[in-house]
Amino acid sequence: MSGWAERATISPLETFREHLRRGELAFPYSLEAQRAFFFPRLACPYTGSERIEWRVSRGLGTVYATTWIRPREGDAYNVALVDVDEGFRLMTRIEGVAPESVAIGTRVRVRIHEAPGEEAPYPVFVPLDSAK
Amino acid sequence: MTTNRRGSVAIVGAAESDLGAVAAGLSPTDLMAQAVLRALRDAGLSPHDVDGLFACASQPRMTTMAICEYLRIDPRHHDVTYMGGSSFMTQLAHAQAAIEAGLCEVAVIAYASTQRSSGRNLVSPREPNPYETPYRPVLPASAYALAASRHMHQYGTTREQLAAVAVAAREWALLNPAAWEKQPLTIEEVLAARMVSYPLTVRDACLVTDGGGAIVVTSASRARSLRREPVYLLGSGEHLSHVSISSMPDLTVTGAARSGGIAYRKAGLSPSEIDVVEVYDAFTICTILFLEDLGFCPKGEGGRFVVERGIGPKGGLPVNTNGGGLSYCHPGQYGLLLLIEATRQLRGECGERQVAGAETAIAHGNGGVLSSQSTVILGTAATL
Numbered sequence: 001m002s003g004w005a006e007r008a009t010i011s012p013l014e015t016f017r018e019h020l021r022r023g024e025l026a027f028p029y030s031l032e033a034q035r036a037f038f039f040p041r042l043a044c045p046y047t048g049s050e051r052i053e054w055r056v057s058r059g060l061g062t063v064y065a066t067t068w069i070r071p072r073e074g075d076a077y078n079v080a081l082v083d084v085d086e087g088f089r090l091m092t093r094i095e096g097v098a099p100e101s102v103a104i105g106t107r108v109r110v111r112i113h114e115a116p117g118e119e120a121p122y123p124v125f126v127p128l129d130s131a132k
Numbered sequence: 133m134t135t136n137r138r139g140s141v142a143i144v145g146a147a148e149s150d151l152g153a154v155a156a157g158l159s160p161t162d163l164m165a166q167a168v169l170r171a172l173r174d175a176g177l178s179p180h181d182v183d184g185l186f187a188c189a190s191q192p193r194m195t196t197m198a199i200c201e202y203l204r205i206d207p208r209h210h211d212v213t214y215m216g217g218s219s220f221m222t223q224l225a226h227a228q229a230a231i232e233a234g235l236c237e238v239a240v241i242a243y244a245s246t247q248r249s250s251g252r253n254l255v256s257p258r259e260p261n262p263y264e265t266p267y268r269p270v271l272p273a274s275a276y277a278l279a280a281s282r283h284m285h286q287y288g289t290t291r292e293q294l295a296a297v298a299v300a301a302r303e304w305a306l307l308n309p310a311a312w313e314k315q316p317l318t319i320e321e322v323l324a325a326r327m328v329s330y331p332l333t334v335r336d337a338c339l340v341t342d343g344g345g346a347i348v349v350t351s352a353s354r355a356r357s358l359r360r361e362p363v364y365l366l367g368s369g370e371h372l373s374h375v376s377i378s379s380m381p382d383l384t385v386t387g388a389a390r391s392g393g394i395a396y397r398k399a400g401l402s403p404s405e406i407d408v409v410e411v412y413d414a415f416t417i418c419t420i421l422f423l424e425d426l427g428f429c430p431k432g433e434g435g436r437f438v439v440e441r442g443i444g445p446k447g448g449l450p451v452n453t454n455g456g457g458l459s460y461c462h463p464g465q466y467g468l469l470l471l472i473e474a475t476r477q478l479r480g481e482c483g484e485r486q487v488a489g490a491e492t493a494i495a496h497g498n499g500g501v502l503s504s505q506s507t508v509i510l511g512t513a514a515t516l
Binding site for chain 2: 013038039064065066067068069070077079080081089090091092093100104105113115119120122
């Protein structure tokens with residue numbers, strides 16, 4: 001167990017991204033609060049405890065809220081909040097379906113978006129019942 | 133020592149700066165100084181009477197310093213509390229506490245921006261969030277759109293009900309000579325307008341204008357010696373819940389439920405005893421959420437309430453009587469203009485849009501993306 005006197009050697013963000021580079025959606029789990037939390041932090045937001053374990057999600061979740069944007073240039077895209085089964089929520093994009101037709105309550109599965117160039121990978125989701 | 137005592141301070145001066153699209157080259161500090169001087173004149177006071185200064189803005193960030201430099205004043209007490217558009221309700225509560233504690237006696241609260249003239253991205257650049265930015269949400273609109281989507285899903289709220297909020301705001305604006313919008317608006321026009329972030333169109337969204345304002349606050353005893361009818365602070369409450377929309381616990385329940393509850397308790401009033409309602413309508417969904425969370429209708433009924441009870445000039449509950457951020461003026465952190473309108477309604481000086489016999493008003497500020505909520509309840513001398 002580390003204390004606050006000890007320097008952080010890797011940021012929560014970098015840990016999250018290292019998992020993504022391995023194809024995993026990972027999340028911090030508070031051993032003290034016995035629950036997941038998101039966004040990743042140095043300490044559990046429910047207890048202040050630093051006893052955190054990184055766990056890998058099964059990658060399944062449910063759309064909690066959804067919107068879409070049609071920019072002046074380029075294609076329309078979706079922005080959604082997904083409740084992941086392990087008990088945390090994140091912002092994401094639902095792909096594999098028209099952005100306008102994403103429905104709240106839809107079951108979804110994670111897909112790691114490999115961004116071009118220097119950009120870090122990030123998780124997107126596709127409907128569970130859609131063709132892979 | 134008991135602080136934030138019911139009616140211990142009053143608003144004794146209120147004024148807008150120039151609004152809308154201001155003269156080229158005017159700075160936000162020009163506008164703040166203009167509003168401060170107008171509010172002091174309204175109160176019958178001069179800049180040298182000011183010993184407490186409260187302000188915050190995204191330009192200039194060292195806001196009280198900019199005002200002091202401009203007006204060459206040297207207040208004993210400063211406060212730059214920054215929580216977005218709700219800052220000024222909280223600053224009013226802080227001014228009350230400071231006056232009660234003897235830190236100052238005549239406080240001014242000020243805000244202005246030139247976000248229309250200077251460009252909004254320059255005025256309030258977004259802070260990147262590595263867990264949201266890659267998805268390119270159009271902030272703040274997409275955050276409110278996500279809340280609207282959840283409300284529609286959970287309670288059957290419709291786009292037409294959202295549009296009814298914009299139409300009511302426009303009807304009020306047409307009664308306010310200072311309002312930016314001058315033409316009537318229909319439900320169909322709201323629905324057919326350019327989509328910003330579904331389900332919110334550009335007509336579901338607040339204006340982007342220049343503007344600002346100021347209010348003067350002093351102790352109840354000093355207030356009674358001044359020229360204007362004092363508008364007393366009866367109660368206040370605040371609640372902060374998140375910064376990013378992905379961290380908001382429940383997108384259908386805002387911190388207004390908490391901030392409003394505290395304010396009502398301090399004021400000793402219930403929603404049915406409020407005559408005038410001024411809530412921060414950054415987007416049409418905000419009015420619906422705040423009417424619910426401030427207790428004017430049950431949770432989930434806001435959409436039906438705005439249509440069936442009505443919130444326009446002919447409706448059952450007067451809401452956003454200046455025309456709101458949707459149709460009157462929205463210079464960024466709009467909360468201060470809600471306090472000005474509530475003050476004017478309680479003084480009975482609102483002309484065609486005056487709510488007859490108004491004795492109590494609620495002014496509710498929102499900051500960030502439903503992030504900070506701050507409520508104040510104001511009343512005339514009759515409510516003390």
